Amino acid sequence: GVAPAFLDVLGDTMDEGVALIRASRATFVRAGIEQVYTRRPAPPWIHALHGGDAGAWRMLERAQRAAYETLLAPVWPQVQHLHRAAFTRHALAVAALGLGAALADLTPGSRLRDAVWEWPLPSGAQDLREVRLGGRGLILRPTFHWRSGPLIQDLPDRPVAFAYPASRTLPPLPDGDHALDEHLSRILGRTRLALLRSLDEARTTTGLARRIGVSTATASAHASALRAAGLLTTTRTGRSVHHERTALAELLLAGAADS
Known part of the structure; x- marks a missing residue:
C-alpha cells in the first residue's frame, strides 16, 4: 500500500x-x-x-536495516551502476537538448516554464499539476523498484524530489575506455570536451586557451557555449574571469571515467 x-x-x-x-x-x-x-x-x-516511544523507533530501525541487508545489499553494486548509467544519460540529454526538454523526456507531456514544472494529471483529467521550484532545486531519483507513474515529494523549504521509473530496457554503458568520450565529443565537440576536462581546477580564459592549445577568443567562445548548456560557471575577479565545471559536467565526466 x-x-x-x-x-x-x-x-x-x-x-x-x-x-x-x-x-x-x-x-x-x-x-x-x-x-x-x-x-x-x-x-x-x-x-x-x-x-x-524509543522502543517503537528502535523496532522501526531494526526492520529497515534488516530489509536493506536482505533485499538490497546483495545487489547494491549493480543498482549503483544502473543509477550512474541513468544519470549519465540524463546529463547527456541536458547537455544536448537543455533542461526543459530533458525533463519533458522523463515525463512525456510535461514542460518547464519560468521555474514551474507542469505536466498532465492522470488520464481523464484536464488540469495540469504544477511544482513551483522557487530556487529550492530539483532532485531526480531514477528507481528500479517502482514501475508506475512518477512520485513527487514537494515539502516546504526542501528540494523537490522526483522519483521516476528507470527504463526497463536500460542499455549498459558503452564498453571500452574511450567509448563514452566518443559519444560526448559528438554532442559537445572535441574542443569543448577537452576544455571541460582541463577544468580540473578553476582556470582563466587565457589559462584554458594555453591548456588546450587554442586562441583566447576560441576558448572564450567555447566557454560561453558550455556555460549556456549548464556545464560550467564563470565568475569575475577584477579584470580576469575564472571558469569552473558544474555538477552536471562532473557527472558527465565521471560517467566517462566509469566506462
Whole structure:
C-alpha cells in the first residue's frame, strides 16, 4: 500500500537515512500514519511512533536495516551502476537538448516554464499539476523498484524530489575506455570536451586557451557555449574571469571515467 511520507528521505547512506527519519517532526509522523491507516487501526507499536516511544523507533530501525541487508545489499553494486548509467544519460540529454526538454523526456507531456514544472494529471483529467521550484532545486531519483507513474515529494523549504521509473530496457554503458568520450565529443565537440576536462581546477580564459592549445577568443567562445548548456560557471575577479565545471559536467565526466 501507500508508504508514509516521513520514511521518504534523501540520505546518502543508510545511517544518514535512519537518522533523518528519526528526526522527523511529530506532526509529520502523525500525518504519515493517518495517511496509511485510514480504514484500519494502526498496530500499537506504529501508533507509538507518533508519541516518540524509543522502543517503537528502535523496532522501526531494526526492520529497515534488516530489509536493506536482505533485499538490497546483495545487489547494491549493480543498482549503483544502473543509477550512474541513468544519470549519465540524463546529463547527456541536458547537455544536448537543455533542461526543459530533458525533463519533458522523463515525463512525456510535461514542460518547464519560468521555474514551474507542469505536466498532465492522470488520464481523464484536464488540469495540469504544477511544482513551483522557487530556487529550492530539483532532485531526480531514477528507481528500479517502482514501475508506475512518477512520485513527487514537494515539502516546504526542501528540494523537490522526483522519483521516476528507470527504463526497463536500460542499455549498459558503452564498453571500452574511450567509448563514452566518443559519444560526448559528438554532442559537445572535441574542443569543448577537452576544455571541460582541463577544468580540473578553476582556470582563466587565457589559462584554458594555453591548456588546450587554442586562441583566447576560441576558448572564450567555447566557454560561453558550455556555460549556456549548464556545464560550467564563470565568475569575475577584477579584470580576469575564472571558469569552473558544474555538477552536471562532473557527472558527465565521471560517467566517462566509469566506462
